[in-house]
Amino acid sequence: MALKTARMTEELELFGCIQCGKCTGGCPVARKTTLNIRDLIYHMMVDSDMDLDTHAELWDCTACFTCVERCPKDVQPAELIIALRGELVEGGRIPETIGTALMSIFRQGNPSSMARQDRDLWAEGMEASLEQAKQAAQDGCDLLYFVGCIPAYDNRVQPVARALMRVFESAGLDVGALGTDETCCGNEVRRMGEVGLFEMLVEENGEMLRNVGADQIVTTSPHCFNTFKNEYGLPDTEILHYTQLLAHLLEEGDLTFGGSLASEEGEKKVVTYHDPCFLGKQNQVYDEPRAIIKAIPGVELVEMDRSRERSLCCEGGGGRMWVEGTNLEERIAFQRVQEAADTGADILAVACPFCLLTLEDAVKVQGLDEQLRVMDIMELVDQVLEEDVPDASDQE
Amino acid sequence: MERERPGPGDRPAALIVGAGIAGIQAALDIADAGFPVYLIEREPSIGGRMAQLDKTFPTLDCSSCILTPKMVDADQHPNITLMTYADVDSVERDGDIFHVRVRKKPRYVDPDICKGCGDCAEACRMKDRIPSAFDEGIANRSAIYVPFPQAVPLVYTIDPDTCLYLTRGVCGRTFKCKDACPADAIDFEQEEEFVDLDVRAIIVATGFDLIDPETQPEYGYGVYPQVMTAIEFERLSDASGPTKGEVFVPEVDRRGNTVVGDRKPEDVVFIKCVGSRDPHTGVPYCSRVCCMYTAKHAHLIREKVPDANITVFYMDVRAFGKGYEEFYDRVRHERVTYRRGQPSEVYRRGDRLVVLAEDTTLCRSPGREPIEVEADLVILATAVVPRGDVAQVAAALGIDRSPDGFFQEADLKLRPVDTNVDNIFVAGCCQSPKDIPDTVAQAKAAASSALRALVQAREAVPAAGGPAERW
Numbered sequence: 001m002a003l004k005t006a007r008m009t010e011e012l013e014l015f016g017c018i019q020c021g022k023c024t025g026g027c028p029v030a031r032k033t034t035l036n037i038r039d040l041i042y043h044m045m046v047d048s049d050m051d052l053d054t055h056a057e058l059w060d061c062t063a064c065f066t067c068v069e070r071c072p073k074d075v076q077p078a079e080l081i082i083a084l085r086g087e088l089v090e091g092g093r094i095p096e097t098i099g100t101a102l103m104s105i106f107r108q109g110n111p112s113s114m115a116r117q118d119r120d121l122w123a124e125g126m127e128a129s130l131e132q133a134k135q136a137a138q139d140g141c142d143l144l145y146f147v148g149c150i151p152a153y154d155n156r157v158q159p160v161a162r163a164l165m166r167v168f169e170s171a172g173l174d175v176g177a178l179g180t181d182e183t184c185c186g187n188e189v190r191r192m193g194e195v196g197l198f199e200m201l202v203e204e205n206g207e208m209l210r211n212v213g214a215d216q217i218v219t220t221s222p223h224c225f226n227t228f229k230n231e232y233g234l235p236d237t238e239i240l241h242y243t244q245l246l247a248h249l250l251e252e253g254d255l256t257f258g259g260s261l262a263s264e265e266g267e268k269k270v271v272t273y274h275d276p277c278f279l280g281k282q283n284q285v286y287d288e289p290r291a292i293i294k295a296i297p298g299v300e301l302v303e304m305d306r307s308r309e310r311s312l313c314c315e316g317g318g319g320r321m322w323v324e325g326t327n328l329e330e331r332i333a334f335q336r337v338q339e340a341a342d343t344g345a346d347i348l349a350v351a352c353p354f355c356l357l358t359l360e361d362a363v364k365v366q367g368l369d370e371q372l373r374v375m376d377i378m379e380l381v382d383q384v385l386e387e388d389v390p391d392a393s394d395q396e
Numbered sequence: 397m398e399r400e401r402p403g404p405g406d407r408p409a410a411l412i413v414g415a416g417i418a419g420i421q422a423a424l425d426i427a428d429a430g431f432p433v434y435l436i437e438r439e440p441s442i443g444g445r446m447a448q449l450d451k452t453f454p455t456l457d458c459s460s461c462i463l464t465p466k467m468v469d470a471d472q473h474p475n476i477t478l479m480t481y482a483d484v485d486s487v488e489r490d491g492d493i494f495h496v497r498v499r500k501k502p503r504y505v506d507p508d509i510c511k512g513c514g515d516c517a518e519a520c521r522m523k524d525r526i527p528s529a530f531d532e533g534i535a536n537r538s539a540i541y542v543p544f545p546q547a548v549p550l551v552y553t554i555d556p557d558t559c560l561y562l563t564r565g566v567c568g569r570t571f572k573c574k575d576a577c578p579a580d581a582i583d584f585e586q587e588e589e590f591v592d593l594d595v596r597a598i599i600v601a602t603g604f605d606l607i608d609p610e611t612q613p614e615y616g617y618g619v620y621p622q623v624m625t626a627i628e629f630e631r632l633s634d635a636s637g638p639t640k641g642e643v644f645v646p647e648v649d650r651r652g653n654t655v656v657g658d659r660k661p662e663d664v665v666f667i668k669c670v671g672s673r674d675p676h677t678g679v680p681y682c683s684r685v686c687c688m689y690t691a692k693h694a695h696l697i698r699e700k701v702p703d704a705n706i707t708v709f710y711m712d713v714r715a716f717g718k719g720y721e722e723f724y725d726r727v728r729h730e731r732v733t734y735r736r737g738q739p740s741e742v743y744r745r746g747d748r749l750v751v752l753a754e755d756t757t758l759c760r761s762p763g764r765e766p767i768e769v770e771a772d773l774v775i776l777a778t779a780v781v782p783r784g785d786v787a788q789v790a791a792a793l794g795i796d797r798s799p800d801g802f803f804q805e806a807d808l809k810l811r812p813v814d815t816n817v818d819n820i821f822v823a824g825c826c827q828s829p830k831d832i833p834d835t836v837a838q839a840k841a842a843a844s845s846a847l848r849a850l851v852q853a854r855e856a857v858p859a860a861g862g863p864a865e866r867w
Contacts (some may be wrong), residue, residue, distance in 0.1 A: 024766060025752055108701075
């Protein structure tokens with residue numbers, strides 16, 4: 001499938017590129033596959049055609065946007081990959097698993113081929129709270145909780161969403177939820193190149209979110225957070241990742257922790273934190289997750305060498321949850337969990353459903369599960385949440 | 397010494413703000429032409445950035461060896477009034493005359509008495525505890541100090557931010573510095589003074605700052621002591637600097653402080669364009685000096701550490717001046733490897749650093765994915781940026797700034813040292829980044845423009861009915 005390069009090169013302003021290579025130099029997958037975004041940009045500039053069928057590595061990109069963050073010329077290299085994927089989507093030449101995920105989102109509102117009516121299953125054991133939240137969303141609420149597909153359906157991530165609901169109750173927040181009306185945010189859809197579906201999701205979700213009219217939307221996933229914040233056009237709504245909300249609640253004294261994660265002998269749990277790309281690099285939320293971890297009694301936070309702006313991608317973004325890529329053997333997550341283990345940490349804390357899944361899997365494959373546990377920050381918080389929760393309904 | 401000069405009388409005078417090489421050169425040219433000059437410098441010594449440099453490209457002249465005589469000339473010139481540790485408080489224009497109020501900060505040392513012996517600094521309770529700004533934090537000084545040994549004037553100054561007495565009101569049972577001073581020059585009663593001047597021309601030569609390298613967090617400055625800036629390297633390399641010119645790998649001592657260390661580097665990596673040419677950091681322009689000083693630094697490393705592996709990462713090499721390309725050629729022949737690619741990240745592996753980059757000339761060679769170059773010293777060529785107080789200075793003088801933040805020349809090509817205000821001129825890096833030859837050329841242009849204003853003023857002030865006064 002041959003692409004005429006001229007129009008896309010101009011639209012994406014690729015002529016701004018000076019071929020410095022800072023993009024490819026920092027690309028986490030360039031070291032393990034033939035993906036070379038700097039080289040792709042060069043060929044877009046100098047060749048009139050590009051044979052996309054010879055570029056299977058286009059599906060290796062995790063959309064971590066390290067290249068975009070570091071490009072000195074504002075070229076936005078990753079946007080070229082998204083655009084080229086778009087051509088492949090248009091031409092129907094996409095990996096089968098990507099096609100399945102996209103079709104599932106179109107039909108069921110989630111990428112996991114799960115039924116739409118099962119979207120509330122995450123709230124098992126706290127159905128009353130969810131019902132109350134759904135009612136609040138209908139009546140108009142200040143804060144809307146957007147659960148997200150993976151937390152809603154994946155067994156491993158569901159406890160994160162439940163813990164977050166308990167925090168809302170503990171802090172006495174008037175929170176709403178969309179229940180089975182909630183539909184995939186489309187962040188990954190756009191990055192897989194399915195522009196049409198993404199635009200449809202933005203329109204439909206946007207209308208639904210505007211109808212609820214909440215002042216704030218809080219998400220479990222940095223991926224939903226990113227697209228709502230930067231791509232939905234919701235200027236009147238403050239979009240928050242849950243770590244931002246919790247850090248604020250802690251600072252204001254509206255949330256307090258009791259108990260401790262320390263052992264009976266008083267030995268603190270050593271926790272290291274992995275910055276998710278969509279929260280850190282792409283949205284500069286670095287301090288809030290750390291503030292929460294530091295506030296948890298019985299915890300000592302240690303940093304990996306590569307942290308914050310230099311955090312390594314877990315390889316779970318940009319549609320990579322649904323496509324293996326051209327080099328399955330060397331997973332970046334293997335390197336990342338080794339870096340975490342090298343700090344001597346007991347727990348590798350994350351704040352993203354994808355990071356939770358990819359890193360936990362890597363810990364198992366690498367045989368590190370005896371020494372290192374991967375946990376979402378919410379799972380840590382859940383262990384020290386004050387038990388005597390004031391009932392949210394009494395507060396009103 | 398800030399001794400009184402013969403007053404200007406009714407000779408029209410010029411004011412020069414900033415006494416780096418641009419200000420000094422302009423002052424000398426105007427003074428040599430017979431007009432009085434007030435040369436104002438906010439630091440305790442004149443000399444500016446050039447005083448911080450080790451060697452100068454492409455001739456490798458010792459910077460202070462060629463600068464110091466000019467500093468002394470400026471100090472001793474009968475037509476130059478040096479006002480150091482002072483800044484411009486306000487400027488009011490009245491026809492062709494600028495009424496300028498200069499604020500002289502208290503040194504707490506009488507400049508007419510101080511002999512510059514340094515006994516006070518030896519005795520100071522804060523000795524070796526205050527990071528020296530002149531030495532870019534590589535060495536420490538006392539609370540009473542001269543910025544560097546060749547300072548002009550050679551008069552000590554008490555730093556009000558770190559002096560125990562001035563910050564806490566007490567310095568033990570007795571003032572160590574006052575006791576030590578053989579000339580009884582220390583005077584804690586000194587206060588800020590204001591001096592009013594009338595001048596006909598102003599030359600702004602306030603110089604530049606360097607971008608905070610932490611705006612590029614991927615390079616690990618502030619995280620790894622072995623990552624340093626080029627200006628820090630100048631102080632490390634300077635034979636009269638803190639290490640007497642020996643290049644050591646910085647390390648962290650037991651108290652967590654970065655210290656000079658005692659080990660020579662084996663692998664040195666230079667990263668150019670740190671901030672420059674990057675609209676992200678607000679520096680879309682080329683800083684113009686980094687290509688050449690990086691070549692100079694590579695040469696100095698080769699000279700001081702003959703066996704070191706030296707790698708320079710570059711996007712482009714801009715060697716445009718007289719003798720510059722030849723110098724770049726020479727340095728490459730000294731076994732300096734130039735690799736094309738802007739590094740993306742620096743991280744740690746064991747006790748070494750790794751510079752992660754794509755060598756773009758290796759494109760598509762099998763197995764030539766992004767490279768990792770190990771280093772024990774990484775030197776960042778940080779962008780030249782406007783002074784932090786550029787907005788206040790522009791407002792005080794009423795002069796415009798260009799979108800890059802530097803002072804705006806009236807016309808880039810045809811009026812390169814004029815500003816939007818008649819008889820206010822610019823010289824040196826406050827107008828845009830430039831090297832020493834260009835700075836001096838511009839200083840001389842500004843001096844010539846200022847002289848035109850001074851001569852016109854002289855010709856236009858005849859005594860009543862008589863011919864114009866002439867000297």
